[in-house]
Amino acid sequence: MKGVTPQDPKQPAGRRGGQQAGPITRSGRSRLATTTDQRLLDSRGPNDWVHTDPWRVLRIQAEFVEGFGALAELGSAISVFGSARTRPDHPMYTTAQQVGKALVEAGYAVITGGGPGIMEAANRGASEADGVSVGLGIELPFESSLNEWVNLGINFRYFFARKTMFVKYSQGFVVMPGGFGTFDELFEALTLAQTSKVTNFPVVLFGTEYWQGLLDWLSGQVLDGGYIVPADLDRLVITDDVEHAVATMRAGAADVPSRGEQLLAEAEDRES
Numbered sequence: 200m201k202g203v204t205p206q207d208p209k210q211p212a213g214r215r216g217g218q219q220a221g222p223i224t225r226s227g228r229s230r231l232a233t234t235t236d237q238r239l240l241d242s243r244g245p246n247d248w249v250h251t252d253p254w255r256v257l258r259i260q261a262e263f264v265e266g267f268g269a270l271a272e273l274g275s276a277i278s279v280f281g282s283a284r285t286r287p288d289h290p291m292y293t294t295a296q297q298v299g300k301a302l303v304e305a306g307y308a309v310i311t312g313g314g315p316g317i318m319e320a321a322n323r324g325a326s327e328a329d330g331v332s333v334g335l336g337i338e339l340p341f342e343s344s345l346n347e348w349v350n351l352g353i354n355f356r357y358f359f360a361r362k363t364m365f366v367k368y369s370q371g372f373v374v375m376p377g378g379f380g381t382f383d384e385l386f387e388a389l390t391l392a393q394t395s396k397v398t399n400f401p402v403v404l405f406g407t408e409y410w411q412g413l414l415d416w417l418s419g420q421v422l423d424g425g426y427i428v429p430a431d432l433d434r435l436v437i438t439d440d441v442e443h444a445v446a447t448m449r450a451g452a453a454d455v456p457s458r459g460e461q462l463l464a465e466a467e468d469r470e471s
């Protein structure tokens with residue numbers, strides 16, 4: 200083979216100037232007939248590996264890398280959750296638009312699931328107010344794409360990778376009326392807070408008529424049964440007022456200790 204000199208297989212690879220394959224040195228009988236690049240480029244080979252879990256793990260990793268990369272410099276942001284089915288002529292669509300706008304005016308980027316309905320309305324309000332309007336889209340079995348009001352969009356294959364982004368990059372949540380998807384996002388936030396996986400952040404239930412029933416059930420049946428403690432309900436604020444929702448986000452964000460304050464408190468805890 201051109202460029203290859205016969206090697207003594209008994210000599211250690213390093214001393215004979217063996218064949219480099221990334222960090223690995225091969226010589227003698229361990230030499231490969233082709234380079235890694237050659238194998239990558241020469242043949243398409245079998246393709247069933249794209250449906251294997253190890254390959255999926257790499258795709259999952261890539262979603263985290265892309266998400267973290269795109270959102271690292273976002274600054275303060277609030278997530279707005281709510282129904283994918285709310286039509287533009289519904290009063291709650293207009294309200295969600297006002298919420299998006301008011302959040303931008305208060306200095307926040309607005310994050311939504313990037314879909315239609317309430318998500319679109321909040322993105323629209325944010326975008327029309329010249330703010331950062333983030334859409335964390337999700338691949339669904341039926342046709343869907345990011346709404347036209349998203350100006351920073353990421354499309355995810357995996358729900359759990361996407362959900363990490365909402366929590367990691369938001370300082371608070373405004374939850375508008377919605378169905379299972381909205382409940383899932385609301386209760387994930389509450390569970391993470393309850394288990395101290397995230398530090399204090401405010402959650403606003405927007406729309407008293409819609410949410411009061413849930414709140415009554417939580418503070419009745421659920422609390423009385425001992426399934427939650429009163430403090431679990433403390434972070435929930437229910438309102439119909441856009442300014443109140445934004446003020447709650449502001450006040451809640453101010454409650455969150457800075458990383459420096461956290462480290463100081465941890466050091467003091469260790470000393471005491």
Ligand SMILES: CC(C)=CCNc1ncnc2c1ncn2[C@@H]1O[C@H](COP(=O)(O)O)[C@@H](O)[C@H]1O
Pocket residue numbers: 279280281282283284311312313314315318335336337339343376377378379380381382384
């Ligand atoms: C018309 C339709 C169902 C479109 C689906 N398209 C979607 N695109 C992006 N995020 C979504 C979508 N459906 C549900 N979600 C997620 O779940 C929540 C809404 O679900 P739901 O409509 O309340 O249960 C949103 O906050 C969003 O993050």
